[in-house]
Amino acid sequence: MSLIARDDRRPPATRIAVTSGKGGVGKTSLTVNLAVAMARLGHRVGIIDADFALGNIDVMLGLTPEDHLGAVLDGVKTVGEITLDGPSGVRVIPAGSGVRALAAIDHEKWPRLIEAIDEAGRDLDFLLFDTATGVSDNVLDLIALTDYVLVVTSFEPAAVVDAYAVIKLVTAGDAAKPIGVVVNAARDAEEGGLVFRQISLAADRFLGRTLRYEGHVLEDRSVKDSGLAQMPLVGSDVAGPASRDIRRLACRLTSARPFGAGPWPSTPAGRGPSAVAEAPQCA
Numbered sequence: 001m002s003l004i005a006r007d008d009r010r011p012p013a014t015r016i017a018v019t020s021g022k023g024g025v026g027k028t029s030l031t032v033n034l035a036v037a038m039a040r041l042g043h044r045v046g047i048i049d050a051d052f053a054l055g056n057i058d059v060m061l062g063l064t065p066e067d068h069l070g071a072v073l074d075g076v077k078t079v080g081e082i083t084l085d086g087p088s089g090v091r092v093i094p095a096g097s098g099v100r101a102l103a104a105i106d107h108e109k110w111p112r113l114i115e116a117i118d119e120a121g122r123d124l125d126f127l128l129f130d131t132a133t134g135v136s137d138n139v140l141d142l143i144a145l146t147d148y149v150l151v152v153t154s155f156e157p158a159a160v161v162d163a164y165a166v167i168k169l170v171t172a173g174d175a176a177k178p179i180g181v182v183v184n185a186a187r188d189a190e191e192g193g194l195v196f197r198q199i200s201l202a203a204d205r206f207l208g209r210t211l212r213y214e215g216h217v218l219e220d221r222s223v224k225d226s227g228l229a230q231m232p233l234v235g236s237d238v239a240g241p242a243s244r245d246i247r248r249l250a251c252r253l254t255s256a257r258p259f260g261a262g263p264w265p266s267t268p269a270g271r272g273p274s275a276v277a278e279a280p281q282c283a
Ligand SMILES: Nc1ncnc2c1ncn2[C@@H]1O[C@H](COP(=O)(O)OP(=O)(O)O)[C@@H](O)[C@H]1O
Pocket: 020, 022, 023, 024, 025, 026, 027, 028, 029, 030, 133, 184, 185, 186, 217, 218, 219, 220, 221, 223, 224, 225, 227, 242
């Protein structure tokens, strides 16, 4: 049997959108560190910098791309040609910064973007999308291409309200899209749980949606420091609380849905988050 035939049987990468309503809640930091944490668990992981035109995944990782997704959409380069090797083998597909053409992907470019995403995920287990802030059509259309939506919020009321707004719009587009929530920069676990309950009660009551709580990531100065140093926190010598929380999140996500696209359980059952949270490897 040829290698190609074997490859064809592999399920496609599970696509996870990391998104938020409000900016500055930690999407990019979380995406980078989550990807590294997943890779260190033995998975093949890629990041699409889906904050088109204002991408900064490469900056966060100290990478210097020669070209970006814009060149792929123009048909000048292939995804393989623009992909960068990041830490722990994470593959990074950079977006341009300050590229007007990427700010609004038109109908003509959209099929090329879909192809590029397919190509990017071909040899991967997980493909993370670091989306732009907000709920533009581009962001919602991209989310529609993913298997799971991870909504990041902080405890700030504006971030919580905006997180709910994203969940509402995603639900309006696809009532069955599985959605999880991460409370970032939380002061403690209790604060994280409180924020999640607020969002989840509203989603349950007004949208008839059950959300998965993917946990909190503690507020930790070392996240900022790692951003300044352009190095991921996870995998470094810093064993701070945020690093531990992100490793736990990586463990939960990869254990709950190891490979392949398709529907995720919206309520924990069997291998769901509660079961995984109790598993020693996710502690
Ligand atoms: N858990 C955390 N603790 C402390 N600071 C954080 C945490 N997560 C993110 N930050 C900081 O918050 C700022 C915004 O993060 P960023 O990832 O750029 O957000 P976004 O991509 O949502 O705009 C950065 O300075 C980052 O270092």
